[in-house]
Amino acid sequence: MNSIPSVDLSDFLSEDPKRKQKFVDNIGKAYEDIGFVALKGHFLDETLVDKLYTEIKNFFDLPLEVKQKYEVPGIGGQRGYVSFGKESAKGKKEGDLKEFWHFGQYVDDNPKLAEEYPDNVEVKELPEFNKVGKETYQMLEKTAKYVLRALALHLGLEETYFDAYIHNGNSILRPIHYPPITQEPKDAVRAAAHGDINLITLLMGAQGRGLQVQNHKGEWIDAIAEPDELMINVGDMLSRHTNNKLKSTIHRVVNPPKELWGTSRYSIPFFMHPISEMKLDVLDSCVDNEHSKQYDDITAGQFLHERLVELGLIKK
Known part of the structure; x- marks a missing residue:
């Protein structure tokens, strides 16, 4: 697969069973093949998106000493500012x-x-920043709920299987600023190749080149969304829960060509996490004679802790 499939959530939300099933089939196939889709028909309107970009640019433009006031020690960077x-x-x-x-x-x-x-x-310093952040968080969480409902049906589960696990889940909205590059980076890129920890990630701001996804042949392909689309990918928790039936795909954000080093890039992922008690044990429906169980039993909270230690965000 050399491009990211596009789907429209309004098909799933329609009263038409055929349109709904088509969405389930298409997103399920995309997540089995490449682990990414571009999604139209989500709950974020253009005005809210514009407000959010204004607020996050205003925040990252603040002097470093002001931003560092909001860096909270001892919580693994889970809230507030995380510096360059x-x-x-x-x-x-x-x-x-x-x-x-x-x-x-x-x-x-x-x-x-x-x-x-x-x-x-x-x-x-920014009276609208938190209000706009909260509204965006809740609209992305609502979008994610319906994507997971479609995936539950694809996996042969009851449609609302994930609902109780994601209600009050440990999800994170992360506005990111990739500042202009001022000197030749030594082995560093804007975001090195990685898989996400969580159930699914909803990404705003994938309109320009930069985000790349690794397909099954090991080739890097550009993942570029239309202005009205979110890029949504499977995380390691969901991949583990489905015994790798749904793929958590390695992706990265590469540095731009040298002539664009002087530009900032902004992107805003929403990492959909369940409550920490959710068991990520491999689903029985994803184990058969050809696909043996690949993972030990673990809860979402234990898995998250392990990964935050690996990322250097918390100490053992």
């Missing part, structure tokens, strides 16, 4: 050429979880 070069891909020493922010879950009906998750960080 702090994160590296699994197995890579060089830090990625990016800085980013984390919005987390807004728990309103579960005091135990509200206590478990770190609080979101309020940016005092």
Whole structure:
């Protein structure tokens, strides 16, 4: 496969059983083949997207000493600001050429979880920043819920199988700024080759060249979305849960050609995580004579902790 398939969520949301089934079949096949789709018909409107880009550009333009006030020690970068070069891909020493922010879950009906998750960080200099971030978070979470419903049907599960696991899940909205490159990077790229940890990732801002996906032949292909599309990929948790039936594909963000080094790039992934108690044990329906069980039993919380240690974001 040499391009990313495109699907339209309005087919799944329609009252037409044939359109709904077509969406289920198409997204299921794409996730078995390449692990990525471009999705139209999501719940983000253009006005909200424009507001969010304005707010995140305003934030990353703040002086470094102001941004660093919002870097919270001891929580593995789960909320607030993470400064340039702090994160590296699994197995890579060089830090990625990016800085980013984390919005987390807004728990309103579960005091135990509200206590478990770190609080979101309020940016005092930008009165609209947190409000717009929350609204975007909730619209992406809603979009993700229906994508997972389609995947549940594709896997032969009850349609709402994932709903209880993602309600108040440990999901993260991450606005990223890749600053202009000022000197020849030594073995560092904007985001080194990696797979995502979570169930699925919804990515805003994949309109320009930069994001690349590795297909089954090991070739890197450009993943470029239309302006009204989100790029959505399978994460390692979902791949593990389905015994690799749905593929968590290695991807990267490469440095631009030298003539574009002076430009910033922004992208905004939403990492859909379940609650930490969700069991990621391989689904019985994904094991047969040709596909033996490939993974030990583990919960989402245990798996996330392991990976944050590997990424250098928390200490053992």
